[in-house]
Amino acid sequence: MAIESQRKGDTLHINMGPSHPSTHGVLRLELDLDGEVVVACKPVIGYLHTGIEKTFEVKTYLHGLTLTDRMDYLNPMGNNLAYCLSIEKLFECEVPERATVGRVLLAELTRINSHLVFTGTAGFDLGASSVFLYCLREREKLLDLFEWLTGQRMMTSFIRPGGLASDFEPDWLKAVGEFLDEMPRHIDEYESLLTGNPLFKERMIGIGVLDADDAIRIGVSGPALRATGVAHDLRKTNPYIGYETYDFDAIIGENGDCYDRYKVRVAELREAVKISKQALARLPGGSVRTTNRKVMPPPREELGRSMEALIHHFKLFTEGIRPPAGEAYVPVESPRGELGFYIVSDGSGKPVRVHERAPTFANIQALPLMAEGGLVADLIAVIASMDPVLGEVDR
Amino acid sequence: MTMRTELPVAVPHGGHVRDANPGFLLGKLADWSREKSLWPATFGLACCAIEMMAASAASYDIARFGSEVFRGSPRQADLLIVSGRVSQKMAPVLREIYDQMPEPKWVIAMGDCASCGGVFNNYALVQGVDKLVPVDVYIPGCPPRPEALIDGILKLKADIGKGLR
Amino acid sequence: MTVAPERLQSAFPSGRVGVSADSIPYVLVPAEQILDTIQRCRDDLGYSRWIDLTAVDDLEAEPRFELQYLLYSMTEHRWLRIKTQTDERVASVTEVFAGANWYEREVYDLFGVEFDGHPNMTRIMMPDDWQGHPLRRDYPIGGEPVDFTVTRDMHTETENQDMRIEYTNTRNSREQRG
Numbered sequence: 193m194a195i196e197s198q199r200k201g202d203t204l205h206i207n208m209g210p211s212h213p214s215t216h217g218v219l220r221l222e223l224d225l226d227g228e229v230v231v232a233c234k235p236v237i238g239y240l241h242t243g244i245e246k247t248f249e250v251k252t253y254l255h256g257l258t259l260t261d262r263m264d265y266l267n268p269m270g271n272n273l274a275y276c277l278s279i280e281k282l283f284e285c286e287v288p289e290r291a292t293v294g295r296v297l298l299a300e301l302t303r304i305n306s307h308l309v310f311t312g313t314a315g316f317d318l319g320a321s322s323v324f325l326y327c328l329r330e331r332e333k334l335l336d337l338f339e340w341l342t343g344q345r346m347m348t349s350f351i352r353p354g355g356l357a358s359d360f361e362p363d364w365l366k367a368v369g370e371f372l373d374e375m376p377r378h379i380d381e382y383e384s385l386l387t388g389n390p391l392f393k394e395r396m397i398g399i400g401v402l403d404a405d406d407a408i409r410i411g412v413s414g415p416a417l418r419a420t421g422v423a424h425d426l427r428k429t430n431p432y433i434g435y436e437t438y439d440f441d442a443i444i445g446e447n448g449d450c451y452d453r454y455k456v457r458v459a460e461l462r463e464a465v466k467i468s469k470q471a472l473a474r475l476p477g478g479s480v481r482t483t484n485r486k487v488m489p490p491p492r493e494e495l496g497r498s499m500e501a502l503i504h505h506f507k508l509f510t511e512g513i514r515p516p517a518g519e520a521y522v523p524v525e526s527p528r529g530e531l532g533f534y535i536v537s538d539g540s541g542k543p544v545r546v547h548e549r550a551p552t553f554a555n556i557q558a559l560p561l562m563a564e565g566g567l568v569a570d571l572i573a574v575i576a577s578m579d580p581v582l583g584e585v586d587r
Numbered sequence: 588m589t590m591r592t593e594l595p596v597a598v599p600h601g602g603h604v605r606d607a608n609p610g611f612l613l614g615k616l617a618d619w620s621r622e623k624s625l626w627p628a629t630f631g632l633a634c635c636a637i638e639m640m641a642a643s644a645a646s647y648d649i650a651r652f653g654s655e656v657f658r659g660s661p662r663q664a665d666l667l668i669v670s671g672r673v674s675q676k677m678a679p680v681l682r683e684i685y686d687q688m689p690e691p692k693w694v695i696a697m698g699d700c701a702s703c704g705g706v707f708n709n710y711a712l713v714q715g716v717d718k719l720v721p722v723d724v725y726i727p728g729c730p731p732r733p734e735a736l737i738d739g740i741l742k743l744k745a746d747i748g749k750g751l752r
Numbered sequence: 753m754t755v756a757p758e759r760l761q762s763a764f765p766s767g768r769v770g771v772s773a774d775s776i777p778y779v780l781v782p783a784e785q786i787l788d789t790i791q792r793c794r795d796d797l798g799y800s801r802w803i804d805l806t807a808v809d810d811l812e813a814e815p816r817f818e819l820q821y822l823l824y825s826m827t828e829h830r831w832l833r834i835k836t837q838t839d840e841r842v843a844s845v846t847e848v849f850a851g852a853n854w855y856e857r858e859v860y861d862l863f864g865v866e867f868d869g870h871p872n873m874t875r876i877m878m879p880d881d882w883q884g885h886p887l888r889r890d891y892p893i894g895g896e897p898v899d900f901t902v903t904r905d906m907h908t909e910t911e912n913q914d915m916r917i918e919y920t921n922t923r924n925s926r927e928q929r930g
Contacts, residue, residue, distance in 0.1 A: 243893075246886060246887055246891075409800075410850050411803055411851035424826065519820075520773045521774050521831070522774055530803065547806040
């Protein structure tokens with residue numbers, strides 16, 4: 193809803209960020225204000241530029257895997273997955289079924305993790321601070337599960353080229369099942385606090401409308417795109433790791449406003465629980481590591497028996513894996529949109545170029561379209577509903 | 588490890604000067620109140636900020652240690668928790684935020700990137716925020732657990748309460 | 753994936769067409785034709801969605817930078833990669849795809865390739881007064897020396913190039929990639 197600007201004089205040029213409680217990281221916005229109305233909004237990024245893409249070039253592929261966690265730090269296993277899919281495409285490597293299903297489970301658990309942070313911070317930014325506490329309470333249980341499995345709460349680096357780092361324990365699988373069983377009740381709790389809340393609706397409905405054609409031209413993806421009515425979910429249109437075999441819905445919105453983006457994400461939270469339960473139920477037996485010895489080292493028991501195993505182990509841990517020369521880009525549907533790693537290999541142990549196609553980098557470009565003409569308070573709602581993570585924007 | 592020595596009055600420490608001897612009881616009262624109500628400024632940069640958020644949430648809850656509110660404005664805060672990586676573009680912003688904080692102020696470098704540059708030894712990051720601001724506590728980890736952050740804050744508070752910082 | 757490359761070749765006769773390892777077809781066009789190519793990909797071939805733009809630097813190749821544009825077709829659910837090679841500058845495609853704005857600024861900032869016709873050709877990641885373009889292969893990784901580690905300025909004498917530890921990997925990669 194654009195408010196008529198009653199400009200009688202100059203606009204106020206003001207700076208918001210990069211250190212600001214509501215910008216979800218170090219995003220700086222240069223605003224031109226006419227009273228409370230945002231006349232112009234210019235995002236300035238680069239305050240978290242970490243040189244990760246250059247650092248990839250001096251590390252082996254496995255060392256580089258640890259860097260991927262730190263890009264979109266709310267979706268660490270999703271980043272690992274995208275990176276590993278690109279490497280495996282270069283190798284044309286077979287990944288065992290147990291690892292593939294396990295990847296789906298972990299990717300969806302990570303999606304739950306990310307959307308919980310979204311729901312919490314969206315409420316928090318608009319003043320509903322108790323939702324934040326509820327969402328992070330569930331997130332703590334999820335992080336405990338991640339720590340049980342991988343040893344780390346957030347930066348797990350668990351999804352490796354060729355499979356997973358280690359196998360699942362039966363106790364862990366049971367605990368995940370219990371977590372997933374009680375999640376729908378908690379999601380109902382969050383919805384009862386926000387979805388029907390008249391104050392929340394007043395601040396989100398009709399605010400920050402994004403047009404579908406603009407979204408496509410800019411390259412917006414993920415829930416922000418689906419909220420505009422475009423039926424595009426990479427898990428449905430270009431499935432990977434077996435998503436075509438799972439029963440779930442791609443949630444499509446209608447109006448492209450903040451409320452729809454919120455509703456799409458909460459519904460995706462429910463779908464993620466659904467997919468995780470299916471993945472848990474169909475987890476087959478077998479190994480989680482590929483037998484392709486050019487990609488993953490052999491199990492340690494073999495080293496005492498087989499000369500070849502010893503040679504493979506040696507080469508892999510001194511030189512690293514060496515994907516065949518070529519380029520690969522296999523995008524995944526991250527909680528923010530289309531995330532992919534464009535990896536260029538020349539056949540050596542270090543990549544020539546690794547570029548992350550970060551969804552938020554494109555999504556933030558749409559911010560001026562959504563925020564201009566609205567109030568400053570609406571700007572906060574718009575940023576919260578876009579769910580930006582500056583780690584992947586600036587890399 | 589903290590150095591537990593008797594410091595003379597008006598000692599310059601890490602760049603800021605403690606107030607000259609205000610009298611024993613008043614000084615003790617000031618130290619006690621600074622320790623018990625340590626308000627951080629919001630300076631969450633990257634992944635460590637998420638763990639800082641988790642530390643302020645219900646499970647770990649630093650509010651019970653006095654850090655009830657994260658002040659949006661540095662002019663109302665006494666603790667700067669630098670949580671995350673400081674890039675070249677962000678460095679002057681960090682220094683300005685630190686300069687805007689009134690005395691007495693303390694800095695915690697949370698995480699590996701703030702302590703020493705972390706995993707990213709490259710052109711883009713300042714290799715440790717102690718190149719920009721004086722740091723009181725370094726908390727290693729990538730990211731450190733919320734309990735590690737609380738441990739660091741408690742160590743700092745113990746020193747503040749004794750008048751050592 | 754044999755349909756798309758043939759269609760591409762007939763649409764862009766002067767371009768070199770191929771398929772990458774990820775089954776995404778690509779067309780390599782001369783730098784002068786890039787704006788026209790992108791426009792036709794959007795309007796005639798139906799690749800209406802902007803995805804990505806990046807560059808790959810190859811010190812030993814002429815021209816040095818290879819730009820990789822990535823578009824997506826909403827109807828066919830397929831990607832298309834458009835490549836072009838340049839040493840210095842190329843036309844900006846922001847009129848065709850608004851999303852290219854920041855991507856072109858990033859390539860300018862990190863590689864030094866200028867985009868003619870861009871509304872705001874300024875640095876985006878590095879501070880405005882930064883010298884140099886960090887992602888070029890001859891730009892050092894930077895950072896600080898770490899004691900007692902086999903990293904900076906220590907090379908192990910060995911024939912195997914991979915065992916040599918160096919700042920930046922300056923291999924001749926483009927021909928090897930094909």
